[in-house]
Amino acid sequence: MTMLNVQLTSPLTVTTPKGFKATGIHVGLRRKRKDLALLLCEGGAEAAAVYTTNQVQAAPITVTKQAMATSGGKVHAVLVNSGNANACTGQLGLEHAYASQHAVAEQFHLAPEHVVIASTGIIGQPMAIDTLLQGIEQLKPDTEETQAEDFATAILTTDTGTKTAGRQVLLNGEVVSICGVAKGSGMIHPNMATMLGFLTTDAAIDAGFLQDVLKTAVNRTFNCITVDGDSSTNDMVMILASGAAQTEAIEQGTTEADQFQQAVDQVCQDLAKQIARDGEGATKLIEVKVNGSKDELLGRKIAKQIVGSSLVKTAIFGEDANWGRIVAAIGSIDEPIDVSQIDIRIGSQTVLRQSMPVLFDEALASNELAADVVEIEVNLNQGTKSGHAFGCDLTYDYIKINASYRT
Amino acid sequence: MTMLNVQLTSPLTVTTPKGFKATGIHVGLRRKRKDLALLLCEGGAEAAAVYTTNQVQAAPITVTKQAMATSGGKVHAVLVNSGNANACTGQLGLEHAYASQHAVAEQFHLAPEHVVIASTGIIGQPMAIDTLLQGIEQLKPDTEETQAEDFATAILTTDTGTKTAGRQVLLNGEVVSICGVAKGSGMIHPNMATMLGFLTTDAAIDAGFLQDVLKTAVNRTFNCITVDGDSSTNDMVMILASGAAQTEAIEQGTTEADQFQQAVDQVCQDLAKQIARDGEGATKLIEVKVNGSKDELLGRKIAKQIVGSSLVKTAIFGEDANWGRIVAAIGSIDEPIDVSQIDIRIGSQTVLRQSMPVLFDEALASNELAADVVEIEVNLNQGTKSGHAFGCDLTYDYIKINASYRT
Structure with missing residues (x-):
């Protein structure tokens, strides 16, 4: 398999794959830290996701599952907030989740079903929805590396640092990037739940096969982290494929599919290890x-x-x-x-x-x-x-x- | 149901039910504390037992299961040592287990299959078999309350105190006692494994039905303790019924069976709570x-x-x-x-x-x-x-x- 081993001048971030913009800002859901993040794929991405197996699922999980089902796995924007998990918040929580999805859709001229959302933070508290909606208006995603770093920062809760990883592979002569960012300090902090992971790639691949690839990778990596056995109401790992690398679509059973799977595995593995190592109180x-x-x-x-x-x-x-x-x-x-x-x-x-x-x-x-x-x-x-x-x-x-x- | 609510002048111990003698002594498997215990039912008892579900099972578990199978659940003596679990000790460990079983049989003129054994303590270390065999010769079980207390003490490892419980019920006009003793500090200490429980009763009941009663009671009580989810190689709970209360045999589906089940449940419950409360480091x-x-x-x-x-x-x-x-x-x-x-x-x-x-x-x-x-x-x-x-x-x-x- 052909991996690019050149030392890159800039790190691989979620905006390294072509077609993605990102941002992360402070809007006031947390006291001082960045708390609102957006990932944007203006051309639209094929998307796949795996969710928490906990039967108690937060409102954003419900809304994201609906959007994915309606759009058949086409995603243009991912909104993530920290500070409030919007879990155990009943009908009001669901309304808040829809409101934030629709606000992003309006702001970036998208169909609501092309917007997915994720939340992490305290559970059982109503979302400060006005703060969140005002925050959405301030989001100015871009391809800058610093914007990608802001995204990585804004999704954190008790994590001691950002968690990022990336690989590049040559597929049929074109460079394809697979990058990822995650949050999770391996255990669930007092009401600060959740492991989140977002991967971007400019590979061309359809949502159905992408789901298989992600599921395989997650089983081999994120699902191998065991910290205290507790599972959260908000866990989610998602991958978006923009197709902007201009390669042919990756088909199941090909060498390219193997290369792509291996790279996705490695990115997930890197992130999973960073999460395990950042377990609450962990020394090793x-x-x-x-x-x-x-x-x-x-x-x-x-x-x-x-x-x-x-x-x-x-x-x-x-x-x-x-x-x-x-x-x-x-x-x-x-x-x-x-x-x-x-x-x-x-x-x-x-x-x-x-x-x-x-x-x-x-x-x-x-x-x-x-x-x-x-x-x-x-x-x-x-x-x-x-x-x-x-x-x-x-x-x-x-x-x-x-x-x-x-x- | 008729429970005796009189305050008894002496506590209920494993020698309260008629037909049982006990003892506990120091033989040198541990540095200073009592480390060898014997429960004797000279007339022979109907017996039932449940064992650890861990697939790694210590030698005494193997030997006890064989004895129970061979004798059809007839037990005259239970030998218990602390200080060494005789687990992960291979063929030699098995030989040591048989040697101790046979030594008890010889000492008390019993068939080897009427002797069961249990061990708790460090694992992966060969048993100091000479010390154990010399110790067996010194065992002088009796019905004295202090001897029962010595039994309760000699089976302990990291426990902060003995764990005993008892109930008496009137079955067809006769007082029937159900008493028990346990060890286990709820979690497995560094190589100091094991939860053990021994119940005695002078009820008349056959081994088959007694097994049902014990299994039901254990599921409702000991199996409801969760401390750190780890299970030991040596866990065992056993009940011996001497029949010495001279009541008719307890038959399934009768009021007496219900009363007996309830009393066994209560004894197991008392012991289980004492174990949970004595969890390592536990404050509540x-x-x-x-x-x-x-x-x-x-x-x-x-x-x-x-x-x-x-x-x-x-x-x-x-x-x-x-x-x-x-x-x-x-x-x-x-x-x-x-x-x-x-x-x-x-x-x-x-x-x-x-x-x-x-x-x-x-x-x-x-x-x-x-x-x-x-x-x-x-x-x-x-x-x-x-x-x-x-x-x-x-x-x-x-x-x-x-x-x-x-x-």
Whole structure:
């Protein structure tokens, strides 16, 4: 596969792919920080999205799903606000969501069904709708890199920094960019919910196949983040394809499709890792790989079980190579596996072989567990497939952040 | 139902039911504390047990399951050691487990299949089998209350205290006692695994029906404790029925069966609450009741989801009436429910009605959340059944306890 490895003079942002403008401003939904963001594709983009599986879904999720269904996955504008999730707000919340969608449509001369919206922030509070509507009038999206940065900033809540990623690939001789931005500090802050991700590309691809690509990428990446197992009412990942790179449409089953899938996977992976690492109170990223599985799904499930175990997470915070907790996490999976031939590696050392403890250097293990990134590898020795998952350690600061009063 | 409400001069212990002797001693598996316990029913008891669902099962679990299968649920002796779980110890561990079973059989002139064993403590370490075997020779079980207390003490690991419970019921004019003892600090300590429970009764009941009664009781009680979602390699709850109360055998479908079930439920419930409250680092017991469910199982599942949410647990530690996290936990259940008409009560105050926030007194809520026991009640308003669950808050001390080195 042909990846461009040249060091680019400017970073890859959501406005790097041709056809996109962005902006992010402060309108007053939050006290001081930027809180309103817009992504615009004037020519219209093929779009695909995945949403939270939580049954309690915020008003913007409902409105966006309707728009996507009505337009058949054609999106011209994405409005995102932080500061208020517009969740558990009933009929009034729905009216506010429609009002903001229509205001964007009017402002940029679009059909309402070509405008999608996302919100993140406190739940159960009515949206300051006048503030939001006045804010929409001030949105002046552009292709400038600084505008893309403002977009990345305005969607944040408790995140400690912006999260961006990008790849460029050569498809039939043309440079195609795939870029993304995300928010989410891996756990849900007191009523500051939500993981959001927005990807842009100038590839030409129809919405149906784009949905397949996104779903595959999200399952391999964002869905492999496990932080505290809680899922939000507002989660959404969306990809918009402008087609402005002027390549032929990417068709399923072609080499180009593989290249494109791989690039989307990588962008999502980069963002997912940034989210996991930014978990509330986290001091390190934990990467778990499960090899020797009968299928990818089981491998991923076990990897998530390990990285989601409070006991494993706490042990790693304590720099303790506690393989017993890893074994217990593996064994608690609800699918039958052979537990008699498991190998476990923590950092550079094998600590369990064929399900029996192996002598290892505890001091070296502690040193390795003190690093920024901790790797755990499991071999089930009962197949050829692998799955992975990402997470973070569980620390005093998680308790501190999440035990504090909402006010 | 006829419960005896007289205040008894002596507490109810596992030797209160007729036909049982017990003891607990220090043999050296732990440094100073009692570490070997025996429960003896010389006349033989009908027995029933439930075991961990973790696929990684310790050697004593394997040996006990075999004994129960061979004997058809007839048990004369239960040997329990703390200090070493004999888990992840391979063939040698299995040999050690058989050796201890046979040593008890020899010591008390029993068939080996009438001896069951349980272990709790560090995993992945070979058992100090000589110490254990020498210890078995010193066991002198008796009916004394102090001996029963020693049994309750010797099975503990990180528990802050013994956990005992008991009920007496009149069945056909005879007093029948149902008593129990448990260990488990609700979460798995660094390699100090396991929740164990042992119940004794002098009721007459056959092993098959006793199994049904125990399973029902465990599902309603022990299985409603959720602390950190991790499950151990050594968990076991067992009930022994000596028949020594000289009543007629309890038959399924009778009033006596209902009375007996209720008493077993209550004993298990008492023990389960003691375990939840003794969760590592816990400062309070959280009781969640979900009403208005279409069935008991769904209600229990949702209750467990709420009490198992790290965000809910941390909010309650922070005395924060954060209903948003409760709603998010409810919505994340993997079974379709109507999320539009949920009521939530925290302490004495309704905070959500028909899925819409209700103004409440935050100061009063915080005061109530500072109590030892916190009650959360959810009404799904879509059925007539209820389920409940118990747990504890997630605190700095949980991190402290679990992040410390094993050594």
